[in-house]
Amino acid sequence: MYAIVDIETTGGKYNEEGITEIAIYKYDGHEVVDQFISLVNPEREIQPFVVNLTGINSNMLRNAPKFYEVAKRIVEITNDCILVAHNAKFDYRILQTEFRRLGFDYERKSLCTVELSKYLIPDQPSYSLGKLVRSLGIPVTDRHRASGDALATVKLFKLLLSKDSEKKIIQESIRQNPKHQLEPRHLDILSELPSITGVYYIHNSDGDIIYIGKSNNIKKRINQHFTGTNPKSKKIQAKVYAVTYEATGSELVALLKESEEIKRVKPIYNRALRRNIFTHALYSFKDDKGYINLKIDAADGRKKPITTFSNRQSGKSFITKAVEDYTLCQKLSGLYNTKTSCFNYEIKACNGACIEKETPEDYNKRVLALIDKNSYANKNMVIIDKGRDVDERSAILIENGVFKGLGFFNLNYQINTIEVLESIITPMQNNRDTQHIIQSYLRKNKRLKIITIKTT
Incomplete structure (x- = not known):
């Protein structure tokens, strides 16, 4: 649990400042819960430059509560939380100074979003809160007021959590959080999990990830782990100490994240992934008469496929439908083995490429249209899918035919160039598995929004 804080002060000499406004959002890593x-x-004068910056003046604060009147609420809402702030050293020092004046030692673990941003989003022109969130497309209101800045920090921290591919922030949180000192019962873990789409991480008592999975209903899937009777489920049940998750909204994002995370972390209870998650592929070749032929065959790493399939039957179903949709020849598509015309020619569903009645040029145009539709080779595009919230969408970036990574953006943020995407995208590995995942998802979800982007 995190307490995301922003404090406005009177200004003045070091360790003599007073608080004029405070905002704390208790955040569980997914949503604000308090x-x-x-x-x-502050019971002292406000420096004129601070009045100009924040708009907070002494008249506004005359009837405001003094710090000792809000101190108990601050202790309660930040209890068992890691303190998060933009330039956390400042906010934490101010809080400790105020509590020290009351004779109370205020101790909390802390995280600084400036330091995290420099590590996870390098090469930004500025790491001041205002400039950073604007460059990342994070909406901010009431700048230099505690509530507006704290809420912007919540959104920034959410982005940082999604870009923290090593899950260092979450693992440290599990180690530090006192409420995990005793092993929780499985029902306690389940009660805190949502029924949403995302990737989940099962941790042991050291915070280490021992299993990674994805589901369209995380709560239901974890319940299956906890009630399973197979050897793997029993091992997980014995070792589980906490379950964290990353909401994705999009099943495609969940599939891509799960694939990469398992390869990177290699959790002890994930069965070793097969070298490929696909067995068959669609290939093309030009025959001696100039016609492009299509063929479903066993996947071969030495050849470049148009698209891939989980099994032969899936590939056969695809090519059968493609023959119908693009008026292709059954013989040249590997579906009808004959030395003469194909069956579709006899029923006037083929234009006669099988017996050279249709020219290679005319026939190949339709084959190339099929290939272009089902391959993103050399393309620059963004696949837009569901986000984690109603005002958010996910973006999967393909640059020059290579999967670059994914991220989330607010609906008010315009996505039209690769440069705009660079700050919000979490880089990910491009491999044959990611290509298969993306192409399979595109085949099944034909209404996805795809944006062609400009390169410089």
Whole structure:
């Protein structure tokens, strides 16, 4: 659990400042579960430059509560939480100074979103909160007021969690959080999990990830792990200490993240992935008469496929439908073995490429249209899918035919160039598995929005 904080102060000499406004959002890594926002009477003068910056003046604070009146609420809402702030050293120091004046030692673990941003989103022109969130397309209101800045920090921290592919932030949180000192019962874990699409991580008592999976209903899937009777389920049940998850909204994002995370982390209870998650592929070749032929064959790493399939039957179903949709020849598509015309020619569903009645040029145009539709080779595009919230979408970036990574963006943020995407995209590995996942998903979800993007 995290307490995301922003504090406005009077300004003045070091360790003599007073709080004028405080905002705290209690955040569980996915949503805000509690909040506290209040003006505070600092019982001292506010520096003129601070009044100009924040708009908070002494008249506004005359009837505001003094710090000792809000101190108990601050302790309660930040209890068992890691303190998160943009330039956390400042906010944490101010809180400790105020509590010290009350004779109370205020101790919390802390995380700084400036430091995290420099590590996870390098090469930004500025890491000031205002400029950083604008460059990342994060909407911000009431700049230099505690509530507006804290809420912007919540959204920034959400982005940072999604870009933290090593899951260091979450693992440290599990190690540090006192409520995990005793092993939770399985029902306690289940009660905190949502029925949403995403990737889940099963941790042991050291915070290490021992199993990774994806599901369209995380709660239901974890319940299956906890009630399973096979050897793997029993091992997970004995070792599970916590379950964390990453909401994706999109099943495609979940599939891509699961594939990469398992390869990278190699959790002890994930069965070793097969070298490929596909067995068959669609290949093309030109015959001696100039016609492009299509063939479903066993996947061969030495050849470049047009698209791939989980099994031969899936490939055969695809090519059968393609023959119908593009008026292709059964013989040249590997579906009808004959030395003469194919069956479809006899029923006038083929234009006669099988017996050279249709020219190679005319026939090949339709074959190339099929290939272009089902392959993203040399393309620059973004696949837009569901996001984690109603005002968000996911973006999967393909650059020059290579899968580059994925991210999330607010609906008000315009996606039209690769440069705009670079700051929000989490880089990921491009391999034959990711190609298969993306192509299979595109085949099944034909209404997905795809944007062609410009390169510079």
